[in-house]
Amino acid sequence: MAFRSTPDPAQRRLLLLTAVLFVCYLCVAIPVPTVPVFVTGPLGLGNVWAGLGVGFGFLATVVTRGYGGGLSDRRGPAVAVRRGLVLYLAGALASAVAGLMAGAPAAAFAVLLAGRLLVGLGESLVGVGVVAWGVGLVGPARAGRVLALVGAAIYGALAVGGPLGLLLLDRLGFAGAMAASALLPALGLLALRGIAGVPAHPDAERPPFRSVIGRIWLHGAVVCLQGIGFAAIGAFFVLHFLRENWSHAGLGLTAFGAGFVLVRVLCGHLPDRVGGLPVTIVSLAVEAAGQTLIWAAGDPALALGGAFLTGLGCSMVFPAMGREVVHLVPPHLRGTALGGYSAFQDVAYGLTGPLAGVLADHAGYGSVFLVGAAAAAAGLVIALGLYRTRRRPAA
Numbered sequence: 001m002a003f004r005s006t007p008d009p010a011q012r013r014l015l016l017l018t019a020v021l022f023v024c025y026l027c028v029a030i031p032v033p034t035v036p037v038f039v040t041g042p043l044g045l046g047n048v049w050a051g052l053g054v055g056f057g058f059l060a061t062v063v064t065r066g067y068g069g070g071l072s073d074r075r076g077p078a079v080a081v082r083r084g085l086v087l088y089l090a091g092a093l094a095s096a097v098a099g100l101m102a103g104a105p106a107a108a109f110a111v112l113l114a115g116r117l118l119v120g121l122g123e124s125l126v127g128v129g130v131v132a133w134g135v136g137l138v139g140p141a142r143a144g145r146v147l148a149l150v151g152a153a154i155y156g157a158l159a160v161g162g163p164l165g166l167l168l169l170d171r172l173g174f175a176g177a178m179a180a181s182a183l184l185p186a187l188g189l190l191a192l193r194g195i196a197g198v199p200a201h202p203d204a205e206r207p208p209f210r211s212v213i214g215r216i217w218l219h220g221a222v223v224c225l226q227g228i229g230f231a232a233i234g235a236f237f238v239l240h241f242l243r244e245n246w247s248h249a250g251l252g253l254t255a256f257g258a259g260f261v262l263v264r265v266l267c268g269h270l271p272d273r274v275g276g277l278p279v280t281i282v283s284l285a286v287e288a289a290g291q292t293l294i295w296a297a298g299d300p301a302l303a304l305g306g307a308f309l310t311g312l313g314c315s316m317v318f319p320a321m322g323r324e325v326v327h328l329v330p331p332h333l334r335g336t337a338l339g340g341y342s343a344f345q346d347v348a349y350g351l352t353g354p355l356a357g358v359l360a361d362h363a364g365y366g367s368v369f370l371v372g373a374a375a376a377a378a379g380l381v382i383a384l385g386l387y388r389t390r391r392r393p394a395a
Helices: 009-029 031-040 047-075 077-099 105-138 140-194 209-244 250-269 270-274 278-297 300-314 317-326 331-363 366-394
Strands: none
Touching: 009 031, 009 077, 009 105, 009 140, 031 047, 031 077, 031 105, 031 140, 031 209, 031 250, 031 300, 047 077, 047 105, 047 209, 047 331, 077 105, 077 140, 105 140, 105 331, 140 250, 140 270, 140 317, 209 250, 209 278, 209 300, 209 317, 209 331, 209 366, 250 300, 270 278, 278 300, 278 317, 278 366, 300 317, 300 366, 317 331, 331 366
16 A cells, blocks of 8 residues: 555654644535535526636635745745634635525625635645645655645545535535534644644745746646546536436545545555656546546436546546656745646636536536546646656657
């Protein structure tokens, strides 16, 4: 297995850090399936607004990744993560308030967007901060392992958060579900007190953010195209099942997360061992197959199988390409580079919801997953180009 138990104190701190991330990220995961149901149900708004409700937080994350990475480099990753968790808590409480305003749909949706904005700001700090913190604990040679563990925590939370969110929605209503999710980052803030921080780089010379992006944009483009498949499942898998009158709608994210975590556990060591690009190429081919299966599925079992395949394929793309990014920049720019790199994935998550909502209105929910397959295929082409470029000087 990729993740063996170890007496190394740094490894133990890394595992504790990722466990805290798992618990806290449930605050992000619970709204993913519940926001579209709330927006299209009690608020009576359309699919485009439902997609915007999910995607708005990710769009907020995009525009603040540079700030999050810079804060992590200057003040230390621990500061960035703690501030991000406070924003998680505030965003969940704002969303809970929106749930109490269903009688005024326009005002409720505006408050909901404010809550999603706060969660998105928090994610720009937590996502970059946890990775930089983990790399600082165990060293850049094991950056692929750090990214794999962090991703396993995030997507494991998404797997649990999907059905948990729908259960809380059924039992407590939307406001109650959001209020319950606010408890999780509060617990995370308490748990982080037991994890040692890593040094910051307050005085190092920093090139413009666009210069850093110029080094990594192709790697980021691959991650952006990969993220469309997950975003399609997060925003529209439940609605697709409801439209088809299929049962077990809440298991879509669970199936995705199960495949995702399985690969992370069994293959998380591969980017550090064989390189990020070969792992990415195989992964994108599997994701494209999974998205195609959801689009073509005639029954819920096949659709859930497609979600599982998509999870298998998406699992290693971010850590595999992230490993390449970590080795492209010096240590004092690591947080900034990871922030810019992560922003490409946020673009996919933020834009897929509203744009796919327009497509779903005109061509049905199934068409959204066909676009996800095409995006994965496009990412595969870019990854192949990067791989050939890298091999050419060696030849």
